Amino acid sequence: MADQKNREIRRKISSAARLNASWRGVKNHLATGLAILSTLLVVAPLIAIFGYLVFKGASSLNWAFFTQMPKPIGEPGGGMANAIAGSGLILAIASAIGIPVGIAAGVYLAEFSRGTLLGNAVRFTADVLNGVPSIVMGISIYSLIVLRQKHFSAWAGGFALGVMMVPTITRTTEEMLLMVPHMVREAALGLGVPGWRSVMSISLRTALPGVITGCMLAFARVAGETAPLLFTAFGNEFWNLDPSQPTAALPLQIFNYAISPYDDWHRLAWAGALVLITLILVSVSLVRYVANRGVLKGAS
Amino acid sequence: MQSHETQAPEVTSHAAEGDAETSAIRKFLQGRGSSAVADRLFYLLVAACACSIFAIVIFIAYELVSRSQLTIHKFGLSFFFRSGWDPVNESFGAWPFIYGTLVSSFLGLLIAVPLALGVAIFLTEMCPRMLRQPLSFLTELLAAIPSVVYGLWAIFVMVPILRDYVDPFLKKTLGWTGLFTGPIFGVGMLAAGVIIAIMILPIISSLAREVMIAVPHTQREAVLALGATRWEMIRTGVLRNARIGIVGSVILGLGRALGETMAVTMVIGNRPEISKSLLAPGYSMASVLANEFSEATDDMYLSALIEIGLALFLVTIVVNALARILVWAVTRGAPARAGA
Numbered sequence: 001m002a003d004q005k006n007r008e009i010r011r012k013i014s015s016a017a018r019l020n021a022s023w024r025g026v027k028n029h030l031a032t033g034l035a036i037l038s039t040l041l042v043v044a045p046l047i048a049i050f051g052y053l054v055f056k057g058a059s060s061l062n063w064a065f066f067t068q069m070p071k072p073i074g075e076p077g078g079g080m081a082n083a084i085a086g087s088g089l090i091l092a093i094a095s096a097i098g099i100p101v102g103i104a105a106g107v108y109l110a111e112f113s114r115g116t117l118l119g120n121a122v123r124f125t126a127d128v129l130n131g132v133p134s135i136v137m138g139i140s141i142y143s144l145i146v147l148r149q150k151h152f153s154a155w156a157g158g159f160a161l162g163v164m165m166v167p168t169i170t171r172t173t174e175e176m177l178l179m180v181p182h183m184v185r186e187a188a189l190g191l192g193v194p195g196w197r198s199v200m201s202i203s204l205r206t207a208l209p210g211v212i213t214g215c216m217l218a219f220a221r222v223a224g225e226t227a228p229l230l231f232t233a234f235g236n237e238f239w240n241l242d243p244s245q246p247t248a249a250l251p252l253q254i255f256n257y258a259i260s261p262y263d264d265w266h267r268l269a270w271a272g273a274l275v276l277i278t279l280i281l282v283s284v285s286l287v288r289y290v291a292n293r294g295v296l297k298g299a300s
Numbered sequence: 301m302q303s304h305e306t307q308a309p310e311v312t313s314h315a316a317e318g319d320a321e322t323s324a325i326r327k328f329l330q331g332r333g334s335s336a337v338a339d340r341l342f343y344l345l346v347a348a349c350a351c352s353i354f355a356i357v358i359f360i361a362y363e364l365v366s367r368s369q370l371t372i373h374k375f376g377l378s379f380f381f382r383s384g385w386d387p388v389n390e391s392f393g394a395w396p397f398i399y400g401t402l403v404s405s406f407l408g409l410l411i412a413v414p415l416a417l418g419v420a421i422f423l424t425e426m427c428p429r430m431l432r433q434p435l436s437f438l439t440e441l442l443a444a445i446p447s448v449v450y451g452l453w454a455i456f457v458m459v460p461i462l463r464d465y466v467d468p469f470l471k472k473t474l475g476w477t478g479l480f481t482g483p484i485f486g487v488g489m490l491a492a493g494v495i496i497a498i499m500i501l502p503i504i505s506s507l508a509r510e511v512m513i514a515v516p517h518t519q520r521e522a523v524l525a526l527g528a529t530r531w532e533m534i535r536t537g538v539l540r541n542a543r544i545g546i547v548g549s550v551i552l553g554l555g556r557a558l559g560e561t562m563a564v565t566m567v568i569g570n571r572p573e574i575s576k577s578l579l580a581p582g583y584s585m586a587s588v589l590a591n592e593f594s595e596a597t598d599d600m601y602l603s604a605l606i607e608i609g610l611a612l613f614l615v616t617i618v619v620n621a622l623a624r625i626l627v628w629a630v631t632r633g634a635p636a637r638a639g640a
Contacts, residue, residue: 024529031531035426038418039435042505045498046442049453056456104349112343113350122350124624129357131552131620132613133559135586139593139609140360143367163356170353196342224446227561227586231593251448255562258452266456273449284444288437 057274060267065275070237070253076264080272082239086154086248087223089241090233093158094222098165099215103204105166106173106211111199123174126167137164138228146232154240154247157233161225165218172214176207213287220283224276226251250276357617364610370603379607385572387596392604394611396572400489400582401612404564405557407493407578408500413550415497416504423505424512425534436509443502451566454495459486459567462494467579482577485569490578492568496560500553507552511545511630512538548626555619559612561586585612 064079071078105122113119141160146152180203188198204211226249229235234246235256250272257269365372371379371392382393423436463486470480470490515538523537524530539546569581570591585608596602 028529028531035418035422038415039422104346108346108350128620131555135561136613140363143363195339226448
């Protein structure tokens with residue numbers, strides 16, 4: 001009798017457990033399915049964007065795009081030679097400002113400020129600055145430079161982008177320098193090399209591929225920025241390489257053409273987008289490749 | 301030291317040799333420059349560069365505050381809650397823009413957060429090793445696409461799809477909520493929300509992945525050893541431990557969404573009106589700056605726009621600071637905990 005009852009209870013428990021287990025199994029599979037689904041949903045727009053970009057861009061991309069000036073409305077053809085040159089000019093100014101300052105700040109964080117309050121504050125501020133919208137950067141540079149000089153210029157545009165490069169480069173340089181083993185520095189100092197020399201030709205030299213990677217990442221990021229250039233470089237329909245004049249830039253031109261009502265300009269916008277994205281993706285992939293190769297293999 | 305060297309030849313030859321040797325080393329060392337001074341200079345140089353980051357933030361704040369004095373004095377705080385935007389009569393209220401920014405950002409988060417977490421979970425916990433690298437690379441590529449290219453794609457591909465298929469469907473099935481009513485333009489709040497979602501996805505998912513990876517493996521193993529399924533392991537072992545960091549990554553995504561300019565400008569419709577319907581065109585703080593800043597000729601207009609910029613700056617600073625603190629709280633102690 002008691003045995004019977006026991007068996008009954010055991011049966012109930014095990015069936016409950018089985019039900020429970022199967023429900024848990026279902027939930028498990030459901031979660032897996034959802035995770036896979038969301039990954040697909042994320043990859044889908046990426047492929048859609050790329051596919052469409054290549055499809056639309058490649059059909060309107062030709063040699064004239066790189067060599068000719070924009071044509072007036074209504075005339076077919078034309079290119080973005082001035083915008084490409086202008087982008088080059090602005091990015092050169094930006095790099096000349098952003099890269100040295102960024103690397104130096106990164107050196108400070110990695111070599112001189114471990115654990116100090118100032119170092120943490122700089123690190124934190126750099127991270128926060130990274131999140132400041134680029135349009136805000138644009139209007140503050142406008143009020144600093146353009147309002148005072150009373151005209152738009154490539155200087156202002158380059159300065160805005162250069163400032164935006166600083167936090168990114170600072171943080172990546174710091175991370176790369178921290179990967180350099182301490183022994184290398186100690187060996188240099190032990191040989192009587194002055195501190196600054198040890199930083200320049202030992203730490204930075206060892207971490208150089210990584211530091212360059214960080215610079216390219218920052219470069220790629222600002223290369224596509226439009227918002228800070230709207231009121232600093234402003235854009236220009238003509239050929240211009242004078243940094244004190246309003247200057248055309250590829251992203252600006254894409255924006256202007258995209259919101260225009262002309263089909264010809266739309267095609268140029270697609271071609272411009274393809275060029276821009278190729279430039280950016282090549283540098284990002286290169287970065288990825290270098291990073292995966294074990295940048296500091298020789299050091300560790 | 302100089303005098304010592306010149307005296308050296310006068311003492312005995314043996315001693316002179318020794319002295320000459322030491323002085324040669326000394327000379328060599330001195331020839332490298334006075335490292336005490338050089339080190340000091342070098343330190344000051346890099347420290348100055350580091351401090352320039354503070355300077356940038358302070359100068360942005362200063363420029364924005366000083367250039368927006370006119371409207372700050374005229375309207376005070378009510379600037380942010382008024383809703384007339386009439387540059388001709390110098391009547392400015394930023395509420396439609398703030399509303400547009402908030403609604404489009406939250407819409408973006410609503411779409412992006414579940415997907416981003418799904419991706420992060422898939423990549424850290426479920427993904428076959430072979431797929432992990434390419435997939436995470438793909439999501440990072442999404443982050444590298446410039447805003448203006450997203451905008452271009454949105455205008456010519458996404459908006460027509462929304463206009464012809466998605467919007468009518470939403471209007472038919474969910475029209476009774478009042479959120480999907482009115483004429484269908486394609487451009488509007490919903491389009492802005494969707495493009496924001498696509499743009500902030502990679503940021504949220506890569507940071508969430510980072511904090512999930514930071515959860516020590518022992519946690520997972522312990523939960524699995526108790527007989528948990530994989531989902532239960534993820535829920536109790538990973539998500540619960542990483543929740544602060546995940547919240548941080550979401551807030552960081554919010555920061556990006558609030559400041560998103562070009563793509564939103566191209567699809568939000570640019571009309572300073574408040575409508576309950578998500579299909580209606582709206583306006584956001586960043587896009588009003590992008591569209592009207594170069595047209596602002598008189599001082600009051602400029603000041604009003606700069607004050608909007610100031611508000612955007614302050615909000616994103618606070619949001620980003622909060623997010624960073626949360627993410628740091630999780631990832632910072634991670635290696636130590638993993639080792640313990």
